[in-house]
Amino acid sequence: MIRTVVCEKDGCSGNEFYINGQDDKLKLRCKDCESIYYYDTNNYDFKMLSSCSSCNNNVFKVFKDLDSNNLYAKCTKCGNPPEKVFVDSDGIQVTYEAKLLHDIKDLMHQVDQRVCNLEIKVEGLERGQELLEESLAYINKYMCE
Numbered sequence: 001m002i003r004t005v006v007c008e009k010d011g012c013s014g015n016e017f018y019i020n021g022q023d024d025k026l027k028l029r030c031k032d033c034e035s036i037y038y039y040d041t042n043n044y045d046f047k048m049l050s051s052c053s054s055c056n057n058n059v060f061k062v063f064k065d066l067d068s069n070n071l072y073a074k075c076t077k078c079g080n081p082p083e084k085v086f087v088d089s090d091g092i093q094v095t096y097e098a099k100l101l102h103d104i105k106d107l108m109h110q111v112d113q114r115v116c117n118l119e120i121k122v123e124g125l126e127r128g129q130e131l132l133e134e135s136l137a138y139i140n141k142y143m144c145e
């Protein structure tokens with residue numbers, strides 16, 4: 001179930017936040033009353049930045065998936081998620097796009113490898129058929145003699 005994150009301060013029911021990724025936490029600041037909330041983002045392989053990935057807005061509505069405990073943020077202006085950076089195993093930050101591109105390249109390489117293996121198999125089959133034809137020709141010749 002997905003729930004909208006709403007400010008819990010008495011008298012405030014703001015549901016628009018400024019977000020800020022800090023180490024393993026995501027800091028939310030209520031746009032209306034400035035209350036601050038921290039959420040664990042330990043299990044993410046990326047870090048959310050403070051501004052929208054598509055426009056420059058920095059106010060977000062935040063949703064929480066109660067099953068997985070994951071947080072999602074949507075720009076209040078255009079509905080896009082915040083800019084993300086991927087943190088690799090060495091702790092180096094790359095843009096999420098660069099990471100995706102890298103993953104796709106990896107995938108293409110695997111596909112390439114598979115096509116290559118297939119080609120080798122087809123070649124093997126062709127050679128097998130040649131051999132078969134040769135044998136048949138030989139048998140024919142033998143039977144005619």
Ligand SMILES: [Zn+2]
Nearest residue numbers: 007012030033
């Ligand atoms: Zn508030």
Ligand SMILES: [Zn+2]
Nearest residue numbers: 052055075078
């Ligand atoms: Zn936006």
